[in-house]
Amino acid sequence: RTPARIPVPAAERIPVPAPTAERIPAPQPAAARTILATDLGSASFKREYGLRYACLTGGMYRGIASPELVVAVGKAGMLGFLGTAGQRPERVDDDIRFLKRHLSGGEAYGLNLVHDPGHPEREDALVDLYLRHEIRTVEASAFIAMTPALIRYRLTGLRRDAAGHVVPRGRVIAKVSRPEVARAFLSPAPTRIVEQLLAQGRITADEAELARELPVADDLCLEADSGGHTDQGVALALMPAMRRLRDDITAQRGYRQRVRLGAAGGIGTPDAAAACFLMGADFLTTGSINQCTVEAGTSEQVKDLLQDINIQDTGYAPAGDMFEYGARVQVLKRGVLFPARANKLYELYKRHDALEQLDATTAEQLQSRYFKKSFAEVYAEVRAHHPQREIDKAEKDPKHKMALVFKWYFAHATRQALSGSDEGRVDFQVQCGPALGAFNQWVKGTALEDWRRRHVADINQRILDEAAALMGRRLAAVGTE
Structure with missing residues (x-):
């Protein structure tokens, strides 16, 4: 219900000036300053x-x-x-x-x-x-x-x-x-x-x-x-x-x-x-x-992928070097599966305390599709490339061992991208932001495309x-x- 309007006494009314026909001149552009x-x-x-x-x-x-x-x-x-x-x-x-x-x-x-x-x-x-x-x-x-x-x-x-x-x-x-x-x-x-x-x-x-x-x-x-x-x-x-x-x-x-x-x-x-x-x-x-x-x-394969992306073609994934901390990186998502696979690995890490806790279907998927190696083969590579203190910790802590095995995928995905592996193309990890998509649109139709x-x-x-x-x-x- 609309409230009643309270009348204002005539003596208290503020006079409003009548409209004027005078036109306010349009602002003129300032002289362009040369900036180098x-x-x-x-x-x-x-x-x-x-x-x-x-x-x-x-x-x-x-x-x-x-x-x-x-x-x-x-x-x-x-x-x-x-x-x-x-x-x-x-x-x-x-x-x-x-x-x-x-x-x-x-x-x-x-x-x-x-x-x-x-x-x-x-x-x-x-x-x-x-x-x-x-x-x-x-x-x-x-x-x-x-x-x-x-x-x-x-x-x-x-x-x-x-x-x-x-x-x-x-x-x-x-x-x-x-x-x-x-x-x-x-x-x-x-x-x-x-x-x-x-x-x-x-x-x-x-x-x-x-x-x-x-x-x-x-x-x-x-x-x-x-x-x-x-x-x-x-x-x-x-x-x-x-x-x-x-x-x-x-x-x-x-x-x-x-x-x-x-x-x-x-x-x-x-x-x-x-x-x-x-x-x-x-x-x-x-x-x-x-x-x-x-x-x-x-690699040229990475550059071929990147030159065609737009501003929506990047996504977020766990950072391989700071995997356990939950840090994130922005990466290319168009034409690759890395972001989806990396995020799944992190979710599995959060929910489980050991590789042995993974169900059989998930364990098979990781080994055959993601790693294209068995967990044992991946861990053998991990042992060869990590300091002994990391291996000693992994032997005592199954969750840490799982982290090292999962982090192997991030390093592997980077190597695949840098080398331009055709076989590993879907796993390319390419760290990239939408600035490149904006640049691609800016130069579209020019020699720099x-x-x-x-x-x-x-x-x-x-x-x-x-x-x-x-x-x-x-x-x-x-x-x-």
Whole structure:
């Protein structure tokens, strides 16, 4: 029932002016400002890393971010990270020598350092290698906590300059998508780890003392929903929240230099790049688009699959390296069965405590269709490639043994993809996000539709050039449409 309207006394009525025939003039477009790709991003970031463009390419694992890719990016005035995860130290050593030979003119490059919670010795071996080769920049990825290896890299070589400021020898650009991880990288190295490294003689007393005056990371790359490891973050939420966190910690700690914030995840078109810069990103990191280029270190079969995908052709699967933790990766789902099979393995792992608890039909399906080997044959391979402590644990804990057998499938699926096995095509694990689908649509009908014409430095520069032009046009048109 509609309530009765209470009349307003005439004396209290506010007079409303009569309509006027005067027309408000339409806003005129502002003069378009010329913005260049070299103008985008933080000037201090470009200056300190020796770059023309505030653009990085991420260190895709198992050498997909190949030495050739890193060299091409470096020669174009950008910063590429070598994909070292899953590579043997001997291979990484060879790749570093390749980079030094081909980027001898002072061009920028860096190496990836991926958190490996099950095998901390691998992190240690890589840091040994990086320090020996005097690698000055690393991309820290997938860290959920600070580790001794990462902190050792950060603290080794700390010194004071002539002005009394603490200067690190090794820079860290950390990929983060969660506030608690960002806080750890924005804080000084944990006292417990510093004291442990000092007691082991792995850092000096001076380095331990200076560690209190600077954060673990020089710069943070805020990773929205991306290919590979993902927390399915949203760039529009990440950037403002992380900026406030950065500013609060900087004020609390009294840091001399501001930690810069970059953007990653979902960047495959000029529109996406422009949006990130307009949100205040100091730099960009591209990923998925780069593995469908001539220089990427993966098989032609994978590139053939990737060049035709759209934005809906990726899905989520368990992360093989962090299987027991429930971590997720974003992968290609079009034309392959890997995501469905990987998710089923994780569900079986959660519901059972041993391989022997699987029903006969399920056990047969896994061995004949997924693994194409018996559990015994898979476990024999596991024994040959894992540290003895892992095998000893598996012998005592049937659930851990099941985890190792299931994780074999993830490594196998990656090998199949990298080698381009026709027989194993349905099991390809290809870590990829929808940015590549967006890129494919952007270049559809052009020469770049074919991946054989896609070169990593060229496609990144095209995105930056068009993003700069787009920003100029959009800013000139504000309020006129």
